[in-house]
Amino acid sequence: MQYYEDILKRNNLKATQQRMQILKIIDRFGHISIETLIAHLKDMHSTVSLNTIYVNLEALKKENIITELAIQNKKKHFEITKDKHIHLICNKCDSILDKFIDEKFFNIVENEINNTGFKPTRKDLSVYGLCESCK
Ligand SMILES: [Zn+2]
Numbered sequence: 001m002q003y004y005e006d007i008l009k010r011n012n013l014k015a016t017q018q019r020m021q022i023l024k025i026i027d028r029f030g031h032i033s034i035e036t037l038i039a040h041l042k043d044m045h046s047t048v049s050l051n052t053i054y055v056n057l058e059a060l061k062k063e064n065i066i067t068e069l070a071i072q073n074k075k076k077h078f079e080i081t082k083d084k085h086i087h088l089i090c091n092k093c094d095s096i097l098d099k100f101i102d103e104k105f106f107n108i109v110e111n112e113i114n115n116t117g118f119k120p121t122r123k124d125l126s127v128y129g130l131c132e133s134c135k
């Protein structure tokens with residue numbers, strides 16, 4: 001838990017028990033849907049309000065401690081913010097794999113987008129298909 005406490009304090013967020021639990025659960029799953037996250041938090045303390053959970057998630061997102069994933073046709077997912085990577089998403093078992101690619105790749109994509117004059121509000125690169133065990 002000390003690890004999560006340090007991350008929160010470094011970002012000037014109070015290390016409340018719920019924030020630390022949110023980080024711990026997301027970290028354990030790698031990528032987690034909002035429903036699964038809420039179900040786990042409710043298991044831990046049944047009285048927690050949905051509103052508090054959403055407020056905490058927004059605060060963690062704003063400080064870039066967690067990242068919200070944009071997955072086609074799926075509910076909100078979160079992950080702990082990592083180096084830039086793309087997502088390999090399985091259409092069959094819904095698994096999400098992180099694929100880290102050379103930083104240069106992202107620079108090229110960003111430059112190309114900037115050249116069009118388009119202003120991205122969220123960047124998330126995903127590839128859909130079948131994972132190793134489903135194909
Ligand atoms: Zn699969």
Ligand SMILES: [Zn+2]
Pocket residue numbers: 031079085087097098
């Ligand atoms: Zn990821």
